[in-house]
Amino acid sequence: MSAPAPARAPLLEVRDLAVNFMGFDGVARAVDGVDLVVGEGETVGLVGESGCGKSVTALAVLRLIEPPGHIAHGSSVRLEGRDLLALGGKEIRAVRGNHVALVFQEPLSALNPVLKVGDQIAETIRAHEAVTRSTAHWRAVEMLAAVGIPDAERRAAAYPHQLSGGTRQRVLLAMALACRPKLLLADEPTTALDVTIQAEILELLDDLQKKLGMAVLLITHNLGIVAERTRRVYVMYAGQIVEEATTERLFARPAHPYTEGLLAAIPRLDVRRERLQAIPGQVPPATAWPPGCRFHPRCPYAWDKCRSEMPPLLPVGEGQRARCWLVNEPQRKGMK
């Protein structure tokens, strides 16, 4: 089994990332001390439920957090060693799209409704590279063909509303990949799509990744997608990474009770279960994370220590780490 830490120098290195949002009911600590590494060419999963901070993490990498949110002091985001949080406005804009690209769940909101899709891609290319209008257009058409849109030249002249959901997501991928980024942040890229279309888009993403040699941080709530598409995975809960492991290891031997709970809660196609094991309770709001371990109110194994002391990410073995006291005191699990 390969060690989870990437052998190559990390492409993206996030250390102690914290993002806070100021609101009427206090400070929402949406992301709270996230460490995350993506190696060159690697596909890494970032999995969690809504409100866990996974999308905010991606936005923070590109410094796209708008007030009332801000990235806290002491956070560090390095791309090939360069500190992105120290860059000026012009420099960070050069990184966006050029070195790191982002695709969202909802392609319609990311596309300009009154511009032809070909022109939108060409515009992105010209924002980053000194090429002529016609070269940019020609490259846009080429990208549309590369993402599997038939009759790309004609489709380049279409407006977003004239395209189906699947085709729009392909256009968005074409736009994201037009400048051949080294890292793609894909935030629920197929969640709004039907399963058959989702399968097409994920296959396409695999293909393009191999061809372009880029790394992908795949952000999703879908454990099936994580299992099929990633080699290594981070699980987020309540603003923190609660577990990291190789994908194989995570599914075979989840170390954090939250991961274990998620795996037991999903209805499966291949196994008919009499009853799903739900995780009791709700995700707490970001303005009021519980003290101690943030999962303790929903955890079947919690004891006193969990209620008062927040566990660090503890090594489990083979590069797996879990934010859970059970790692040190596994006998407690049997006591329940």
Added chain:
Amino acid sequence: MNHPPLLDVRDLVTHFVRRVGLLGRRREVVQAVNGVSFAIAARETLGLVGESGCGKTTLARTILRLADRTSGEVRFDGQDVFALEPAALRRLRRRMQIVFQDPDGSLNPRLSIGRAVREGIEVHQLAAGADADARVEALLAEVGLPAGSAARYPHEFSGGQRQRAGIARALAVEPEFIVCDEPVSALDVSVQAQVLNLLVDLQARRGLSYLFISHDLAVIRHVAPRVAVMYLGRIVEHGPSDAIYERALHPYTQALLTAVPVPDPKTRRARVVLAGDPPSAVHPPAGCPFHPRCQHPGKNETCRAVRPELRELAPAHQVACHLADR
């Protein structure tokens, strides 16, 4: 089936006119439901699976007479739903309810949860005064909402709790049949399991029948012993879940099943990847509605010209495909 079914849908067709283009000057006919038949017995669940635009929601709305049919028949407990007078229709509506994907669609943000649940009880004059209050409390407890929820408003609840309130609202009038239209699709995995378990428990306790609509095949497998697969307004495969999930006979069902990512990194399955988007229900293709995307190696002229009817290839297992064989 020895008893007459609770719900009996025969050759149901629902077409509707949609205005498109600038200023809505152009009209087009959407053939949303195109000849659908099935039956649901008392205490039974039928799973209805299909992708967006296949007509599953229009089908549900037509059954509840929230949309007009073009032709065909819907019978509930022997009564012709479309022949009912307003008073009789109202009595029938008490017996058929719906739970939506987005509970906010059925909960008025300005009404407390208690008032929302109470509404149906009062409209159908099932109880009044303190008696009605007691019913509301009991219902909210039954769906697992904390005590004191009745006085609170929808925005004070999480998505999972709002869905529980939506279910309580549907149950308030003591229906026998509930259409569950993507009831857990907007919920997180951990909460989705809670709501699915609740629906299964309620069915057992109250003897409910469900038409359970979802795009999620895994969810359907979990709740429904019998499944109908819909594509472009028609049922293309219909049969026992175990048979379909273990050995689907229609190429579309096969593609759907292999497209679902399985949460186990050790499984690597052969995947049938479809090409292209589903065709529009305004201009459904001639012949088999699935033929333009079908990957069956034997696809031929007949598929392009003749629409296949459902035929029974195994016990209670029907498939609309010229090429399928057991």
